[in-house]
Amino acid sequence: MPPHTQGRRSVAAAHQPTAQKEVIDLRPPRGTRDFPPEDKRLQAWLFDHFAAVTQSFGFEMVDYPVLESEALFIRKAGEEIVDQLYNFEACYKGDKGGRRVALRPELTPSLARLVLSAGAGRPLPLKWAAVGQCWRYERSTRGRRREHYQWNLDVVGVAGVEAEAELLAALVAFFRRVGLGPADVGIRVSTRALLGAVLEGAGVPAAAHPAIYVAVDRADKLPIAAVEAELGALRVPPAAIDALLRTLRIRDVGALSEVLPPDSPAARDLVVLFDLAAAYGIADWLHFDAGVVRGLAYYTGIVFEGFDRAGALRAVCGGGRYDRLLSSLGGADLPCAGFGFGDAVIVELLRDRGLLPDLGRRVDDVVHALEESLRPQACAAAAALRAKGRSVELVLEPKRMKWVLKHAERCGAARLVLLAPEEWARGEIKVKDLSSREERMVVGVEGLCQLE
């Protein structure tokens, strides 16, 4: 065995620039995150819950490139998501004909692209799921991140609100899994067909509706006068603005008759959806709220958003029906509904409620040779335990027992496996259970593997 350099005992915090190279900024780029082990464990915990609900509801995972053609995302309805597109020229290095590309701001347009390409010819419905990183570019970022991960579920090919009911049930299943109840989180539900009927009644042509929905979505954040001004700029007639604002104040599905005929498809969709929600056992999570519009131009029917009942946070998740997105990409339309669920607000909410788990590092065994001459035996013991399916941290340098005990604690190890010269002379290995403090001797690596 070679002599070992024990080296520094921890990573030096000092930043020592050298002459050869400009000093590198050690922070991740502005608005982005690193995931050191503890953050990555939390992310894995969250994503495991996303995956479990995905599987529980029979959705299939898919994925798309984080970099897409810019044209996929450009829409002319004044959406914030399009204004903040993280786009650039892929061809700046000089090869002609390169396309303008963008780091995707959301997953739905990519889903639509995949439905029309790889999805072509598949039997419907498609129930597809994805978890992917999404990007936005803001000139001034004060604490707002430029990237987040989003979990999406989408149902393609189901025209009825049975699709939305399934999506809402999946959201509630997620909330329940992470320990949230209907007193913590609610889901506001409405339909754009309601505002659509009001606008149509006021003579506003359908092509103008998406930009109006995007403007109305800001009603939450802007003073009412600003929204009125914005709608005026979109040439919405004053009578239609009045009707819109009156409709947005409705908080009770029974009051819909004030603005809709009793046989309207919008009212029928809502009634059926709330009946289905009762069958799923999720009625106490849902509320009708005509003020929910969502800020994406492509929604055409039911829209919904999850919210924190304490009122402290932005929307937890949001989604709806988008029956005309495929044709905007040049394909034949299919009925679609889906939701996006970000990784940021939910973690804030769970932290507020004390529901984030305590996720330490975990291994089954720490294996240590008390003398370097026993290193080959330690390697063999580690290899045998790993082959058995155990997670093993092998101490790779000569270390004192005090360090090894501390290290085993840091690793969250269940057992300590020690190769000591005297015991090994008898062919024995010491195994210490770190919770019970019990010690036992086993004969050889075979004896070790027969434990438990």
Place this chain on the structure above:
Amino acid sequence: MPPHTQGRRSVAAAHQPTAQKEVIDLRPPRGTRDFPPEDKRLQAWLFDHFAAVTQSFGFEMVDYPVLESEALFIRKAGEEIVDQLYNFEACYKGDKGGRRVALRPELTPSLARLVLSAGAGRPLPLKWAAVGQCWRYERSTRGRRREHYQWNLDVVGVAGVEAEAELLAALVAFFRRVGLGPADVGIRVSTRALLGAVLEGAGVPAAAHPAIYVAVDRADKLPIAAVEAELGALRVPPAAIDALLRTLRIRDVGALSEVLPPDSPAARDLVVLFDLAAAYGIADWLHFDAGVVRGLAYYTGIVFEGFDRAGALRAVCGGGRYDRLLSSLGGADLPCAGFGFGDAVIVELLRDRGLLPDLGRRVDDVVHALEESLRPQACAAAAALRAKGRSVELVLEPKRMKWVLKHAERCGAARLVLLAPEEWARGEIKVKDLSSREERMVVGVEGLCQLE
């Protein structure tokens, strides 16, 4: 229940451009991949094996932004990876002071950055793992992809080759898990200290070595005269070129004495490493080969690469020791060793060997209401089965039994749960086991949940 539009039965393949919008290219951007469900299942299978070995060897998962400061990757040693950097200006939109950024070409510089930032003050060694997408930009791409995923394991803070032995054991553990044996895959091992000693003996200063290693790495792909010319252009004296080329031909660790003194650290490292490999039980996978250099400038010691013994494919994986990367980022150096393992070559290799698994869609139950009036009961049954932990595909539209049976087959369902009017009138639900074809009746949703 509302009347249902049965709609088209599959996604239309036809591409129907509309007048309003330019036609979107439905392919993913050049050199990138979509992952429809079957491809995503294969990726998940591969990544699960990466994760299992990561856990088995006691490594902790971390992650970094896919977008990094360009400066993190720029090195002046003629590496292909730097020439093909997928970089651009983050500030093209006009805000001043933006940094030049790049889609990361590899994970190791980000690891080094994280070690110096979030890693500061942590006890050593760090054993960190990551699976991340890496990018390159080539002007002409003929079948070569611009992105791939890479699994990395890195040990930070261990100066001895015990770190490399652990990394090699992890590689072999992966190969064994996916069904490959030492007759399929080998790992070539050498050390840059060997070429370093030869160059030093010929009077070439250490600062010139990294660029020479990068040039030597091309020896595999270029005619020997081209390599000699490249080394000449780097001002390597002819005697040193001769000594280098002679050394590269050595295929037997016993022949090292021809170029190294017997007490050289390079030879000692190799002897210890091969002894440790024997202790781990992986000796038959490893071969000494002085011609292994690897194309990254930062390696300083042991280097290795996994290869397909049939000789048909590029390197399966590669890694080595890089003890001076941290100081190049302005930090204090620590001994480091690691490897990168791509998702492309291994899949080609496994496909060649017939070792790719047959991964169909899988759900536990398909739940179907034979009449729309029973939809609430079907929703309740699905909800109850899901709450029990089962994966449930609920049929969301009125469908004929023939379609439902076909659909259950496509979903890989284990059971079919049917709500039929006559049976439900008696409070009963029919459950059909789809492998045994056995049918049984249960009483209500409670009876359903008590099955098994």
